[in-house]
Amino acid sequence: MNQKVLIDAMNKAGIIPVFNHKDVEATIKVMKVCHQAGLNVFEFTNRGDHSLSVFKELKKASAHWEDFYLGIGTIFFKEQAADFIEAGADFLVSPVWDLELAEYAKSQKITWIPGIGTVSEAFQAFKFGIPLIKVFPANVLGPEFVASVKSVIPDLLVMPTGGVHPEEGNLKTWFDAGVHCVGMGSQLFSKVLIQEKQFEKLGDNINQASGILNRFRNSSVK
Numbered sequence: 001m002n003q004k005v006l007i008d009a010m011n012k013a014g015i016i017p018v019f020n021h022k023d024v025e026a027t028i029k030v031m032k033v034c035h036q037a038g039l040n041v042f043e044f045t046n047r048g049d050h051s052l053s054v055f056k057e058l059k060k061a062s063a064h065w066e067d068f069y070l071g072i073g074t075i076f077f078k079e080q081a082a083d084f085i086e087a088g089a090d091f092l093v094s095p096v097w098d099l100e101l102a103e104y105a106k107s108q109k110i111t112w113i114p115g116i117g118t119v120s121e122a123f124q125a126f127k128f129g130i131p132l133i134k135v136f137p138a139n140v141l142g143p144e145f146v147a148s149v150k151s152v153i154p155d156l157l158v159m160p161t162g163g164v165h166p167e168e169g170n171l172k173t174w175f176d177a178g179v180h181c182v183g184m185g186s187q188l189f190s191k192v193l194i195q196e197k198q199f200e201k202l203g204d205n206i207n208q209a210s211g212i213l214n215r216f217r218n219s220s221v222k
């Protein structure tokens with residue numbers, strides 16, 4: 001898949017949903033409400049043995065959705081990357097920087113978004129030719145860290161993930177710091193709503209989050 005198309009789509013969506021669940025039907029519904037709310041880049045995470053088989057079902061279910069991109073997160077080893085690439089992953093995300101993974105992803109011509117926690121790691125990624133990094137854990141590092149990275153490596157795109165909230169105040173501090181998009185998991189997906197299979201309500205929450213983001217993004221366009 002074309003890297004520029006994916007990276008532009010991530011910026012357009014603004015919020016990248018990060019999700020894992022054992023229940024295939026529930027996960028398909030979650031993915032669908034995200035897509036309907038305009039969040040059309042979805043990161044399923046590799047958390048547990050069920051992840052590959054659930055991912056394969058997600059891929060099947062979304063095969064004909066227009067402009068929809070499905071990636072896999074929590075990738076540590078190239079063997080894991082290989083399994084998910086074979087299953088049709090559009091991109092890979094990791095909580096860490098790792099040269100072996102960087103080289104493997106490059107050899108497979110797949111976008112890899114490494115997890116970065118220091119300016120030195122950010123520079124390693126930039127030097128390698130990686131366009132977009134995940135700042136992780138975002139709530140520990142904070143928007144000031146992102147602004148510092150951007151001040152010295154302005155061309156490196158940043159996606160903070162971990163503890164990002166859908167409230168306007170929180171989203172705004174990240175976007176004011178210059179992020180390309182944010183990754184959001186637990187704050188976007190209420191465990192109770194998923195357990196009770198209230199997908200419509202979940203869709204309302206996601207629409208609200210994306211609406212908040214679009215409002216202040218549009219109002220900051222001069």
Ligand SMILES: O=C(O)C(=O)C[C@H](O)[C@H](O)COP(=O)(O)O
Binds near residue numbers: 045187
């Ligand atoms: O597994 C990974 O690769 C991760 O990135 C860890 C978490 O899934 C995300 O950081 C989401 O964090 P929350 O939005 O705080 O739920």
